Amino acid sequence: MNQVRTRFPPSPTGFLHIGGARTALFNWLFTRHHGGKFILRIEDTDVTRSTEEAVNAIIDSMQWLGLNWDEGPFLQSKRLAIYQEHVEKLLSRGKAYRCFCAPEELEEKRKRALQEKKKPKYDGKCRNLSSPYPDGPYAVRFKGPEEGRTVVEDLVKGRIVFENEELDDLIIQRSDGMPTYNFAVVVDDGTMGITHVIRGDDHVNNTPRQILLFRALGYPLPHFAHVPMILGSDRTRLSKRHGAESVMAYKEMGYLPGGLLNYLVRLGWSFGDQEIFSIGEMIEKFSLENVGKSAGIFNPEKLRSINGDHVKVREASKLVPLVLPFIKAKGYDIVEGEKLNKIVDILKGRSKTLVEMADQAEFFFKEEIEYDEEAAKKFLRPEAIDVFEELIEGLKGMEIMSEAEVESLLRGVAERREIKLVKVAQPVRVALTGFTASPGLFEVIDILGKAQTIKRLEEASAFIRSSVARPGGENED
C-alpha cells in the first residue's frame, strides 16, 4: 500500500467530544500502525457557527490525548480560492449548474415533503437553465446522474449500494460563495491526497455523493471505513444530556489520556479478549478488520475501571505531577517530593481516577483531622487513650522510624493486651486519618512521620476526653 494519509476534520462549532475523539483515535491509530501521515483539518466553512475558541479547544483536547498530527491544522476558510477553482472547473465542464431558487422556497418545499411523508429532494428546477441567467444571487449545484447506482466498498461495512436517483443535486457552493461540506471535503481529500477516510457511520449517506464528486473532479477515490457510532444510555446519539461529553471534562474528572483512549478504542474494536492496552499496543494491534459494525453505548463505569487499571500500572513518579494540580485545587499548597511520591505509590492501586487519588490523599495534608462521626463513635472511646499513649511512648523511643519497626510496635501493643491487631489498628486509623478505611496503617504512619503521628494521637486522646466530659456526649456501649 502506498503511504497512508488520513485526516481528522472537526468543525469548530463546539468542544471535541467523546465521539469525535474516538474517530480521531481510529484515524491516528490506523495511520501510526501503517507509518503514514495524519492530517488535522478544521472544517470552518460555516462562518456563523465556527469560532476560534472552538478551534483552540479542539487542539487542546487533541494534544492532551496525545493524538499528534503530521500536517495542519489546515483551515478550510483559508482555502477558498481552491474551492472556487474547483467549482469553476465543474461549471465549465457542465457538471454543475447555477441554481437561483430562493432558500426560503427550498425550505418550504422540503418541509412540505417531510410533512407529506415523502423523501425531500431538490426538484431540479434550475438544472437545465442556460444563459442568459436571471438576476440575483445563486448557489451552485452538482449535476448528478439521474440513473445508475453508486457503490461504496466500505472497509468495515462491506459493499453498500445506492440508487443514483435517490441522490439529489446537492449544493456545492452557497450563494455567499462559501463551499458546502460535501464539496469542501472532496476537494480537500483530493488535493491532500487522503488515502483512507475513517469516520462515523452517520456519514455513510454522504459517501455516494462524495464518490460522484471525486469522479467528476478526477481525483482517485480514497478507501472508506465507516465506524459505528457511540450512543448514550438511552441508545440515541451521544449528547450533552447523557452527561459529560467533552474530552476536557474527562481531564477534569481525573482521567488519564491513556485510560480514556483505551476505553474508547475498545468501544467498537477488539483484539481477542484483551481489554487493557498501552498506546504502543494499540498502535501495534489496531486494524480496521477488527472494527465491529454495531453501535456501542457509552458506559462510564467501564471507563472508570479501565482508567483505574492505567493508574495502577503507571509509575508513581509519573503520576505525581498529574495529581498535584488536583490536590492543590483542594487548597493544599504542597510540592513534589519524596513524600508525595510515597503517597501516590500506596494510593495508585486504590484510585480509579486522579480526583479519587487526591481525595484519598487529603488526610495526609490536613492540619487537623476531622473524624467521621460514625468512626469516632465506634473507635474513639476512652479505652483507646491508653493504647495511644503506649504507642506515643514507643514512637518516641525510636531513633529512625521504619515501616517494619512501626509494625512490630503495633503488634507488640496488641500482644501485650492479648487483643487482636485490628482492635489496636482501627482506633489508631481513625485517629490518624479520620476514617475506618485507609491504606495500610504501617505505611501511613511511615509517611506521616513520627512527629505528625504523635500529634494526631495526642489530638485524638484530647478529643476522647472532651467528648466523655461533655454531658450527653458520652460514648455509649
Added chain:
RNA sequence: GUCCCCAUCGUCUAGCCUGGCCAAGGACACCGGCCUUUCACGCCGGCAGCACCGGUUCAAAUCCGGUUGGGGACACCA
C-alpha cells in the same frame, strides 16, 4: 415517510467470513467466598445472552430469506 446500516449476557465484546472443537468465552457492573490491621487490590466462584420465524444441512450463534426491533441520514450544518 424514503434511503442506508445494525442485531451474542444490563453494558463493551470473542466466536460468524472458512457450519461441528460453543450445553457460547472474556471484561465492566452485581452477588458470594478467600486473603487481610480496615478499605481497596488480588484470587476463586456465581448471576446473566445467540431478537423472532422459516429454509439449507447429518449438524447453524455461524449460511440464506423474511419479520420485528434499534440506530443513522434525508439543509445554501458539518
